[in-house]
Amino acid sequence: MKNILETKELIKSFGGVHAVDHLSVNIQEGQITGLVGPNGSGKTTLINLLSGFSLHDGGSVFFGGAERKKITPWENQIYNITRTFQQIKLFDQMSVLDNILVIITERNPFLALFERHSKYHISQAEDILKQVDLFEKRFHNAGELSYGQKKLLEIGRVLAMDTKIILFDEPFAGLFPEIIKKIENIIKALKQEGKTIVLVEHNMNIIRNLCDHLIVMDAGKLLAEGHPEKVLTERVVLEAYLGE
Amino acid sequence: MITWQIILYILYAGVLYSLLVIGFGFILRSVKFFNVAYGGAFLVGGYMMFLFYRVLVISFIPAIFLSLFISGLYLFLSHKFIFSFLINRKANNFVLLIASFGFLTATSSVLGMIFGSQATIIARRLSDIHSLNIFGGTLNIVEALAIIIIFTLICIFAFIYFKTHFGRVIRAVEDDSEVAELVGIPKGKIFSQLFFIGGALAGLGGIIQGLNVGIVPASGLLFMLPVIVISVLGGIRSFWGGIIGAFILAIAQKLTVVFFGGSWEQAVPFVILIIVLLVRPEGILKK
Amino acid sequence: MEYIFHITILISIYGILALAQNLVMGSAGLLTIAGAAFYGIGAYTAAILATAFGFNIFTTLIIAPIVAGLIALGIGISFARFRDDYFLLATLGFLMIFNTVVRNWENVTGGSFGIAGIPKPHIFSLTFDTPFSFLVLALIVLFIVIGICYFISRSSFGRVLNAIREDEDALKIFGYKTSTYKLMVFVIGAMLSSLGGVLLASYITFIDANLFTVNESILLWAMIILGGIAKNRGALLGALLLITIPEALRFFGFPNEIAGLMRQCIYGLLLVFLMLYRPKGILGQYKL
Numbered sequence: 001m002k003n004i005l006e007t008k009e010l011i012k013s014f015g016g017v018h019a020v021d022h023l024s025v026n027i028q029e030g031q032i033t034g035l036v037g038p039n040g041s042g043k044t045t046l047i048n049l050l051s052g053f054s055l056h057d058g059g060s061v062f063f064g065g066a067e068r069k070k071i072t073p074w075e076n077q078i079y080n081i082t083r084t085f086q087q088i089k090l091f092d093q094m095s096v097l098d099n100i101l102v103i104i105t106e107r108n109p110f111l112a113l114f115e116r117h118s119k120y121h122i123s124q125a126e127d128i129l130k131q132v133d134l135f136e137k138r139f140h141n142a143g144e145l146s147y148g149q150k151k152l153l154e155i156g157r158v159l160a161m162d163t164k165i166i167l168f169d170e171p172f173a174g175l176f177p178e179i180i181k182k183i184e185n186i187i188k189a190l191k192q193e194g195k196t197i198v199l200v201e202h203n204m205n206i207i208r209n210l211c212d213h214l215i216v217m218d219a220g221k222l223l224a225e226g227h228p229e230k231v232l233t234e235r236v237v238l239e240a241y242l243g244e
Numbered sequence: 245m246i247t248w249q250i251i252l253y254i255l256y257a258g259v260l261y262s263l264l265v266i267g268f269g270f271i272l273r274s275v276k277f278f279n280v281a282y283g284g285a286f287l288v289g290g291y292m293m294f295l296f297y298r299v300l301v302i303s304f305i306p307a308i309f310l311s312l313f314i315s316g317l318y319l320f321l322s323h324k325f326i327f328s329f330l331i332n333r334k335a336n337n338f339v340l341l342i343a344s345f346g347f348l349t350a351t352s353s354v355l356g357m358i359f360g361s362q363a364t365i366i367a368r369r370l371s372d373i374h375s376l377n378i379f380g381g382t383l384n385i386v387e388a389l390a391i392i393i394i395f396t397l398i399c400i401f402a403f404i405y406f407k408t409h410f411g412r413v414i415r416a417v418e419d420d421s422e423v424a425e426l427v428g429i430p431k432g433k434i435f436s437q438l439f440f441i442g443g444a445l446a447g448l449g450g451i452i453q454g455l456n457v458g459i460v461p462a463s464g465l466l467f468m469l470p471v472i473v474i475s476v477l478g479g480i481r482s483f484w485g486g487i488i489g490a491f492i493l494a495i496a497q498k499l500t501v502v503f504f505g506g507s508w509e510q511a512v513p514f515v516i517l518i519i520v521l522l523v524r525p526e527g528i529l530k531k
Numbered sequence: 532m533e534y535i536f537h538i539t540i541l542i543s544i545y546g547i548l549a550l551a552q553n554l555v556m557g558s559a560g561l562l563t564i565a566g567a568a569f570y571g572i573g574a575y576t577a578a579i580l581a582t583a584f585g586f587n588i589f590t591t592l593i594i595a596p597i598v599a600g601l602i603a604l605g606i607g608i609s610f611a612r613f614r615d616d617y618f619l620l621a622t623l624g625f626l627m628i629f630n631t632v633v634r635n636w637e638n639v640t641g642g643s644f645g646i647a648g649i650p651k652p653h654i655f656s657l658t659f660d661t662p663f664s665f666l667v668l669a670l671i672v673l674f675i676v677i678g679i680c681y682f683i684s685r686s687s688f689g690r691v692l693n694a695i696r697e698d699e700d701a702l703k704i705f706g707y708k709t710s711t712y713k714l715m716v717f718v719i720g721a722m723l724s725s726l727g728g729v730l731l732a733s734y735i736t737f738i739d740a741n742l743f744t745v746n747e748s749i750l751l752w753a754m755i756i757l758g759g760i761a762k763n764r765g766a767l768l769g770a771l772l773l774i775t776i777p778e779a780l781r782f783f784g785f786p787n788e789i790a791g792l793m794r795q796c797i798y799g800l801l802l803v804f805l806m807l808y809r810p811k812g813i814l815g816q817y818k819l
Contacts, residue, residue, distance in 0.1 A: 093817050093818075113688040514623075
């Protein structure tokens with residue numbers, strides 16, 4: 001197993017408070033790594049830093065062994081990484097189909113100007129929508145979808161990006177059991193394809209069910225890591241959760 | 245003695261901008277968008293003074309207070325019927341800005357229809373605006389009085405803002421209106437009061453401008469823009485930053501007039517704006 | 532009949548401007564008030580080249596977009612870091628500086644006297660000096676601009692612009708360098724606006740700085756929002772309505788100055804009412 005994604009002494013502070021505090025973690029290729037911790041422990045901040053949503057203040061991030069000094073979001077495709085958002089961020093006033101098409105069409109603006117979406121693009125997008133049960137809704141605006149459908153569309157965009165590393169930020173939060181089951185299966189299938197997955201989640205059953213490796217954060221620091229079953233019985237972890 | 249004369253002009257321009265930026269600051273910090281309808285209150289103040297003092301021949305002091313009341317009312321009502329409605333609907337800043345530009349355009353064209361597009365001069369006789377000799381420089385009586393009155397107002401407002409209970413309430417609302425509401429501050433009422441006060445301050449600016457050189461419908465926007473620039477320059481969250489910004493702009497404008505000629509004066513704020521936005525978007529004084 | 536030609540020419544010119552404004556503000560969601568500045572740059576480029584150097588207006592239809600595009604490129608690069616309100620303020624600053632320069636640079640722009648005697652376009656032995664022939668020319672340019680706008684809005688580029696308007700931060704994560712897209716659409720919008728300016732200059736043969744003020748940009752806002760923002764058809768509909776409806780004032784016999792102010796007042800109030808009650812406009816699909 002090799003470390004596909006690694007942080008060393010990573011720091012991010014907001015107004016003097018370290019949201020991520022000298023954090024060093026390894027994410028291994030082809031595994032599902034769970035990321036848990038109490039609210040405000042810096043999980044989402046870490047995801048934001050890894051995806052270039054905000055810039056880190058210190059320390060370093062390595063992608064496949066090479067340091068990526070300034071993480072600029074538009075290079076995510078090159079570095080083969082994508083993410084979902086805990087606070088859903090869809091293109092609300094665009095159709096569900098367009099939400100997917102925009103992910104699979106040309107990035108270069110000059111080429112994009114002369115590109116029309118082809119049958120190939122459409123069929124690719126429709127395949128993805130079928131996978132997340134949104135095919136019937138493809139001509140609706142994304143803003144009109146229900147909460148669960150929006151969550152699924154976020155997953156759909158990730159499938160469309162088709163990158164090696166995927167960061168899921170609470171994809172299950174607030175969903176009904178059948179949709180949870182659906183997303184669990186998608187994530188398992190992604191693992192089968194050899195993707196590397198980071199999963200922020202609160203529900204320990206889901207964590208046990210899916211994760212190969214677990215990282216526990218508290219106050220921006222690494223509290224414990226290891227196999228989920230083992231980590232979840234450690235005293236410090238229990239205290240961090242029960243003390244909440 | 246040219247330099248002393250320039251200093252006097254800078255002083256006048258600086259206090260006039262300070263007056264406008266204090267009122268604008270209250271509005272900007274509470275509603276968090278650049279509400280250009282404020283420029284409409286400037287116009288309403290000036291034209292109402294013309295109406296009361298020169299057309300209806302009411303005596304000077306009551307005419308001023310009536311005009312201030314109406315310009316305050318103008319901004320208060322615009323907030324009540326347009327902007328607070330939009331804010332409650334969680335409209336984004338685009339919508340608010342577009343509505344405020346539309347409202348200012350409508351206000352200035354209505355005033356233009358009533359009072360004409362030419363400069364409207366409030367003074368009854370031009371000889372009323374006589375010049376004063378101040379240590380070798382000259383200012384007219386309006387400019388001299390404006391400097392004194394506005395300096396007093398700056399002190400009063402600074403005192404209210406930083407030292408009184410009402411000032412603390414205002415700062416709480418400006419800081420985070422939702423939290424302020426949770427601790428029992430009537431947010432809507434404070435907003436209304438701030439809009440009224442802001443409108444009256446803008447109106448006073450209009451009256452001074454109308455007495456000094458006259459007012460045209462376009463001056464609503466023309467005065468609004470430097471005021472926006474000043475609040476960005478001084479940092480939009482700071483009371484004193486605004487006043488420092490006002491004087492910096494006044495100095496830059498008057499020096500431009502000296503070195504390049506009067507016609508370039510209007511471009512100065514925008515050159516400063518673009519420089520400030522590029523170099524230091526948070527303004528001079530950080531809060 | 533000549534009157535109808537006149538109105539249709541104005542609609543075509545404003546149709547071009549509204550389409551350009553819509554491309555930048557509607558599709559990409561960049562709140563800009565500099566529309567009038569690029570319109571003015573087009574008009575002044577045509578006027579100066581035609582009166583001082585004897586250029587044919589047809590040639591300036593090529594040169595003006597290049598000039599406006601280069602200026603927009605410079606402005607766009609320096610304004611790239613501003614978003615939302617601050618982008619609006621910066622473009623407002625640019626418009627005011629443009630206006631001041633035009634008023635003061637007497638040797639080139641004629642200062643407050645403006646530039647008179649701009650020739651009508653001519654090609655070979657054909658001169659577009661009758662209202663009808665000018666209308667044909669204006670419509671040709673309008674259709675070219677419509678074609679370009681539809682070409683863009685139906686391309687992948689157009690879809691990306693919409694996504695930038697919806698959520699730029701999210702789009703970046705998916706590997707788009709959004710600043711390049713915004714810069715490109717800003718430049719294209721400026722180039723198209725300048726075409727409207729060239730037509731205006733050679734149609735009314737006299738231009739001065741008063742034609743290119745904030746009020747003109749407000750009118751463009753009103754047009755695209757009334758018609759339905761982010762829709763090419765909406766921009767055209769807005770231009771049609773806001774040119775023809777105020778013409779009715781003429782039949783009530785108001786003096787020119789009052790009619791102008793009334794028109795301005797209508798545009799302003801219209802924006803307020805649209806924001807309050809129908810931010811989607813007539814062809815409503817998107818809202819700000």
